[in-house]
Amino acid sequence: xxxxxxxxxxxxxxxxxxxxxxxxAAPWPEVLATLRRANIRNYSIFLRxxxxxxxxxxxxxxxxxxxxxxxQCPVTREWWARTDPxxxxxxxxxxGEHWAPAEEVFHLA
Numbered sequence: 805x806x807x808x809x810x811x812x813x814x815x816x817x818x819x820x821x822x823x824x825x826x827x828x829a830a831p832w833p834e835v836l837a838t839l840r841r842a843n844i845r846n847y848s849i850f851l852r853x854x855x856x857x858x859x860x861x862x863x864x865x866x867x868x869x870x871x872x873x874x875x876q877c878p879v880t881r882e883w884w885a886r887t888d889p890x891x892x893x894x895x896x897x898x899x900g901e902h903w904a905p906a907e908e909v910f911h912l913a
Contacts, residue, residue: 807845808862809911812903813894816856820890827887834879842870856891858903 816824828849839847843864850857864870874880888902897904 805863805865808867809859809908810862810867811857811859811906811908813858813906814856814897814903815892815894816851816854817890817892818854821851824887824890827883832879832883834877835883838874838877838880842874844870857906 843862845861845863847860848858850859862870891902893902894904
């Protein structure tokens, strides 16, 4: 199965930026292991002008099932309890959507 690329965008609350940066400077090992078990690789989050941009590569066969499995990890849920308040979904995000998917318009392989 070819690698699938995913990107998404969300706002970072400026008053919580320092804490968000600190969490990501030392990510919890179990959170990283859970992402790897879900076939996620080459995962990055970038920040510019208050916008967080995430990029990841998925190497599995069932993205929906693998990403749903991430939420089964109690350590990851605790991580989200700390990171989610730092984030603010875009106005254009769908109902219930946290990170808004970004459309790929160009790729150089």
